[in-house]
Amino acid sequence: MAAFAASSAYAVQPDEIMSDPAKESRARDLSRELRCMVCQNQSIDDSDAPLARDLRLLVRERIAAGDSDAQVIDFLVARYGEFVLLKPRLEPHTLLLWLLPPLALVGGGIALWVHGRRRSRLAAAKDQSTFKLTAEEEARLERLIAAEPSPDKPG
Known part of the structure; x- marks a missing residue:
């Protein structure tokens, strides 16, 4: 049981968690789709890197501001490029x-x-x-x- 609990523990710190469980769930889902720019093959949800923490906080900030999931993703892609996505979009380029x-x-x-x-x-x-x-x-x-x-x- 302890091994299962440890495997579900992510890098998200208690001070990052949003008070609204629905918004926190959205933030976690989005964090699993975004690449840590330091770790590169790890999502920001799994990474302990300071930049990943900053990105997690930015995702939560955008959600708290009322952005949709697509708007949060578009914002991060505009800022960091397509590389921030763990699964790139299907587009001509x-x-x-x-x-x-x-x-x-x-x-x-x-x-x-x-x-x-x-x-x-x-x-x-x-x-x-x-x-x-x-x-x-x-x-x-x-x-x-x-x-x-x-x-x-x-x-």
Whole structure:
């Protein structure tokens, strides 16, 4: 039980918590979407960095002023850029960021498919060339078979 309680403890300090539980819930939800500029792969909700604390307080200040969630996010993006968002928005200038992973996955799949087909064709060609006898080899084989005594004839 103590481990569960410790895992849900975030970097939010008691003096940051808003008195209205609904507004505090909004602030926590927004804090989970925003990147700590110091830690970079941590939300400001999880970070103990002083800048993360400042951003948490700024989020709560904007909520207390009556801003909607979108207005708070827009304000922070205008101030710090798209990098402040842990999950970037899907916009024309972030399209490559969103499309590159699926395109790389599809491209890798196509490359594996082409490589597999090429290998199977080469293996088939190698098998055919290995078992194909020349006319001279076939004639020699016929002579050997004809010269060999038959198992049903004693000889």
